[in-house]
Amino acid sequence: xxxxxxxxxxxxxxxxxxxxxxxxxxxxxxxxxxxxxxxxxxxxxxxxxxxxxxxxxxxxxxxxxxxxxxxxxxxxxxxxxxxxxxxxxxxxxxxxxxxxxxxxxxxxxxxxxxxxxxxxxxxxxxxxxxxxxxxxxxxxxxxxxxxxxxxxxxxxxxxxxxxxxxxxxxxxxxxxxxxxxxxxxxxxxxxxxxxxxx
Amino acid sequence: xxxxxxxxxxxxxxxxxxxxxxxxxxxxxxxxxxxxxxxxxxxxxxxxxxxxxxxxxxxxxxxxxxxxxxxxxxxxxxxxxxxxxxxxxxxxxxxxxxxxxxxxxxxxxxxxxxxxxxxxxxxxxxxxxxxxxxxxxxxxxxxxxxxxxxxxxxxxxxxxxxxxxxxxxxxxxxxxxxxxxxxxxxxxxxxxxxxxxx
Amino acid sequence: xxxxxxxxxxxxxxxxxxxxxxxxxxxxxxxxxxxxxxxxxxxxxxxxxxxxxxxxxxxxxxxxxxxxxxxxxxxxxxxxxxxxxxxxxxxxxxxxxxxxxxxxxxxxxxxxxxxxxxxxxxxxxxxxxxxxxxxxxxxxxxxxxxxxxxxxxxxxxxxxxxxxxxxxxxxxxxxxxxxxxxxxxxxxxxxxxxxxxx
Amino acid sequence: xxxxxxxxxxxxxxxxxxxxxxxxxxxxxxxxxxxxxxxxxxxxxxxxxxxxxxxxxxxxxxxxxxxxxxxxxxxxxxxxxxxxxxxxxxxxxxxxxxxxxxxxxxxxxxxxxxxxxxxxxxxxxxxxxxxxxxxxxxxxxxxxxxxxxxxxxxxxxxxxxxxxxxxxxxxxxxxxxxxxxxxxxxxxxxxxxxxxxx
DNA sequence: CATGAATGAGCCTTCATTCAT
DNA sequence: GATGAATGAAGGCTCATTCAT
Numbered sequence: 001x002x003x004x005x006x007x008x009x010x011x012x013x014x015x016x017x018x019x020x021x022x023x024x025x026x027x028x029x030x031x032x033x034x035x036x037x038x039x040x041x042x043x044x045x046x047x048x049x050x051x052x053x054x055x056x057x058x059x060x061x062x063x064x065x066x067x068x069x070x071x072x073x074x075x076x077x078x079x080x081x082x083x084x085x086x087x088x089x090x091x092x093x094x095x096x097x098x099x100x101x102x103x104x105x106x107x108x109x110x111x112x113x114x115x116x117x118x119x120x121x122x123x124x125x126x127x128x129x130x131x132x133x134x135x136x137x138x139x140x141x142x143x144x145x146x147x148x149x150x151x152x153x154x155x156x157x158x159x160x161x162x163x164x165x166x167x168x169x170x171x172x173x174x175x176x177x178x179x180x181x182x183x184x185x186x187x188x189x190x191x192x193x194x195x196x197x198x
Numbered sequence: 199x200x201x202x203x204x205x206x207x208x209x210x211x212x213x214x215x216x217x218x219x220x221x222x223x224x225x226x227x228x229x230x231x232x233x234x235x236x237x238x239x240x241x242x243x244x245x246x247x248x249x250x251x252x253x254x255x256x257x258x259x260x261x262x263x264x265x266x267x268x269x270x271x272x273x274x275x276x277x278x279x280x281x282x283x284x285x286x287x288x289x290x291x292x293x294x295x296x297x298x299x300x301x302x303x304x305x306x307x308x309x310x311x312x313x314x315x316x317x318x319x320x321x322x323x324x325x326x327x328x329x330x331x332x333x334x335x336x337x338x339x340x341x342x343x344x345x346x347x348x349x350x351x352x353x354x355x356x357x358x359x360x361x362x363x364x365x366x367x368x369x370x371x372x373x374x375x376x377x378x379x380x381x382x383x384x385x386x387x388x389x390x391x392x393x394x395x396x
Numbered sequence: 397x398x399x400x401x402x403x404x405x406x407x408x409x410x411x412x413x414x415x416x417x418x419x420x421x422x423x424x425x426x427x428x429x430x431x432x433x434x435x436x437x438x439x440x441x442x443x444x445x446x447x448x449x450x451x452x453x454x455x456x457x458x459x460x461x462x463x464x465x466x467x468x469x470x471x472x473x474x475x476x477x478x479x480x481x482x483x484x485x486x487x488x489x490x491x492x493x494x495x496x497x498x499x500x501x502x503x504x505x506x507x508x509x510x511x512x513x514x515x516x517x518x519x520x521x522x523x524x525x526x527x528x529x530x531x532x533x534x535x536x537x538x539x540x541x542x543x544x545x546x547x548x549x550x551x552x553x554x555x556x557x558x559x560x561x562x563x564x565x566x567x568x569x570x571x572x573x574x575x576x577x578x579x580x581x582x583x584x585x586x587x588x589x590x591x592x593x594x
Numbered sequence: 595x596x597x598x599x600x601x602x603x604x605x606x607x608x609x610x611x612x613x614x615x616x617x618x619x620x621x622x623x624x625x626x627x628x629x630x631x632x633x634x635x636x637x638x639x640x641x642x643x644x645x646x647x648x649x650x651x652x653x654x655x656x657x658x659x660x661x662x663x664x665x666x667x668x669x670x671x672x673x674x675x676x677x678x679x680x681x682x683x684x685x686x687x688x689x690x691x692x693x694x695x696x697x698x699x700x701x702x703x704x705x706x707x708x709x710x711x712x713x714x715x716x717x718x719x720x721x722x723x724x725x726x727x728x729x730x731x732x733x734x735x736x737x738x739x740x741x742x743x744x745x746x747x748x749x750x751x752x753x754x755x756x757x758x759x760x761x762x763x764x765x766x767x768x769x770x771x772x773x774x775x776x777x778x779x780x781x782x783x784x785x786x787x788x789x790x791x792x
Numbered sequence: 793c794a795t796g797a798a799t800g801a802g803c804c805t806t807c808a809t810t811c812a813t
Numbered sequence: 814g815a816t817g818a819a820t821g822a823a824g825g826c827t828c829a830t831t832c833a834t
Contacts (some may be wrong), residue, residue, distance in 0.1 A: 029823090033229070033232060036829085037828075038827095047795050048797070048828090049794070049831085050793075050795075052831080053793065152389070154386075154389055157385040157386045157388075159372055160363065160366065160367075161359070161387070163365055164363040164366040165362045167344070168358065168361075173355075188352075188355045188359065190352070190355075191351040191355040191356050194351065195390075195393065197392065197395075234804090235803080235804070236802085242828090244820090246821095247806085247820060247821070248818075248819050248820075250805070250807095255804075256804065258804090284815075367815095408629035429627035429628060432808085433807075442816090443815070444809090444816095445815070445816060445817075448809075454807095454809090466801080548785070549781060549784045549785040550782075550784070553778070554785050556759065556765075557755070557758075559762075560759045563753075564758040568750075568754055579751075584748075584754070586747045586751075587751040587752050590788050590789050591785060602796075605796090606797095609797090630824060631824075631825070632824075632825095640799090641799055641800070642800095642824090642825085643799060643801095643827085644798050644799075646826070646828095651824065651826070679834095686822085
């Protein structure tokens with residue numbers, strides 16, 4: 001019995017996971033308005049109606065997608081090694097953030113930086129996710145500053161600038177390929193490091 | 199007679215100007231998809247259909263809005279004094295750009311930085327406008343670098359970062375008031391100047 | 397005074413004439429639904445609104461256009477020489493009718509043969525015009541039959557068939573050019589003459 | 595299972611069939627421009643939007659309507675006995691064609707003979723259908739001519755004339771009833787036979 | 793659980809018509 | 814007389830949402 005309930009539950013979770021992942025992809029690619037539930041359903045090989053069995057509506061699905069996307073992204077940054085000089089750690093974080101933005105969520109810009117186009121209910125949640133995301137960078141910078149390795153004019157302004165620049169990277173890196181793209185990402189990371197130079 | 203023609207023309211121009219201004223506001227606030235012609239018309243106290251007397255369609259209206267907004271903005275930056283040390287001139291440009299973004303086009307972000315949500319035909323034009331806009335900054339930086347007053351890791355990356363950060367300023371400055379807002383804008387400008395520090 | 401009134405009247409008539417002629421052209425080319433008053437106005441280099449000074453609305457203009465077109469067409473056929481053997485006269489009439497249809501009113505089909513797409517008020521009038529038009533051919537045929545030069549299975553059926561075939565000529569002759577077109581029209585006329593062969 | 599799939603499919607087909615039939619009726623009655631999807635929906639007692647579940651748009655629905663109508667019609671003619679003297683076979687074909695036009699597709703005229711009012715995409719298809727339709731008659735005539743039983747001035751012109759006359763039959767036969775209508779159709783068929791008389 | 797089907801609101805666009813100037 | 818301007822009613826299309834099966 002309990003076994004069964006668990007199995008059923010696991011199956012449901014797995015299904016929800018797949019739906020959310022697909023939705024995140026599409027919302028990321030095309031934005032909230034540009035993504036039709038039909039598209040999500042089609043990519044999942046189910047019908048539109050089925051989605052309503054798992055989510056109350058488009059907004060809820062979008063919320064879950066953002067949640068997932070934001071959490072995954074932050075998690076990957078949080079998993080990075082936390083030792084060594086602050087500058088090196090920050091450089092690595094920036095580089096990884098840029099790479100994720102360019103390669104995996106080319107339109108995360110829409111998810112994180114233009115919250116106004118999302119239904120009201122989602123905006124607050126987006127802000128929260130962003131704050132947690134922010135913390136990963138803020139901590140390193142703060143440590144670096146405390147240790148005298150880094151210096152900033154203003155912590156908030158610096159973080160805003162960093163995020164802004166990184167999130168827009170896809171807009172001008174996506175069309176590059178191979179080495180050229182890697183180099184562009186390196187250039188951006190190096191450029192941004194000047195913001196915290198002592 | 200000629201007077202009359204002129205008067206009529208002036209009146210039409212004025213009307214077109216108002217429509218475009220209103221459209222720019224709304225497109226800025228809600229993005230392309232989020233803005234219905236109905237909304238634009240309503241804010242102008244006319245009916246949807248009337249807009250078609252002046253513009254062939256939503257795209258053309260959006261194009262005009264972008265055009266106007268972009269040109270005005272660039273023009274104001276181009277009018278700034280072009281003498282003195284590069285660093286000072288650049289600082290002034292950044293500060294002015296930020297002020298315009300925050301105070302007048304709080305949602306220009308959507309017009310300039312998320313081109314993917316715009317119809318294909320408009321994206322190219324947006325890119326062009328942005329390029330011209332870009333040139334204002336690029337020129338000063340290049341001169342400064344040539345004169346040894348400034349230094350950049352990479353010109354393109356630097357410009358992208360500058361623009362990205364400035365355009366997003368409204369997202370975190372708009373809710374501040376008075377002095378606090380001024381200080382935040384100063385902080386951002388100062389922070390960004392580090393990107394070109396020799 | 398009287399002179400003036402006359403002059404004014406003549407001017408008005410001339411203007412009405414031009415409007416109707418233009419409307420006839422366009423209705424002929426594109427049909428009732430496919431023709432916008434804007435188009436008519438534009439071709440006349442006036443504004444849409446002006447048309448309402450001369451006609452109460454689209455229907456009335458269309459009525460006048462049909463009237464004119466129908467009358468002109470019939471008049472041209474009525475002006476043809478009325479002497480000689482019936483067969484020759486009929487052959488000439490058919491040939492001329494086809495030529496007018498192909499060269500001048502390529503879409504008269506829409507005016508004469510599909511009356512259902514016209515507003516109710518116009519359909520009756522169209523039928524009348526067609527009847528008068530019909531008479532031109534009917535008379536010659538009747539004379540020919542009476543004189544034993546021609547023979548028909550049934551007068552009405554023959555006339556319907558003649559008109560139908562001639563009116564549709566544009567559909568398959570229009571795309572031909574020069575001699576080929578002339579030959580096609582001759583072939584059709586000759587073919588149709590078999591319908592009245594003794 | 596398979597049963598179910600079949601049942602669902604059959605139901606869908608049946609629905610599509612009804613929609614197409616209704617659309618054909620209305621397009622036939624009022625032409626392409628004169629028929630609003632709203633009208634089609636209303637006659638089917640559904641809402642406009644529902645039609646889009648089955649057809650991508652007005653054009654596609656119109657295409658299906660034409661297709662069905664054209665195919666059915668041609669099929670019925672192709673099924674007629676293909677033996678006996680050419681003249682007799684042709685006479686039978688003409689008579690049947692006229693009967694179908696008058697009794698079942700009184701407005702086919704608009705579908706087949708006024709292609710100019712149809713969107714470009716459909717015109718080509720209409721032409722194709724008409725060509726296939728044409729072939730039924732063309733074959734018999736060609737055989738008859740080869741056998742010396744029939745004679746034509748020009749094959750193309752003859753076929754055009756035949757089709758034109760037959761398709762317009764409804765315009766002047768529809769209002770007749772019973773025997774009178776039958777006689778009118780006979781008269782037309784007999785009249786048209788003169789076109790191929792040796 | 794999932795599907796097919798249907799709905800209804802909303803959007804862009806066209807156009808005949810009206811009217812003040 | 815003519816123009817510029819505005820209106821309002823359609824009409825085509827999309828899509829989130831609902832629901833019976």
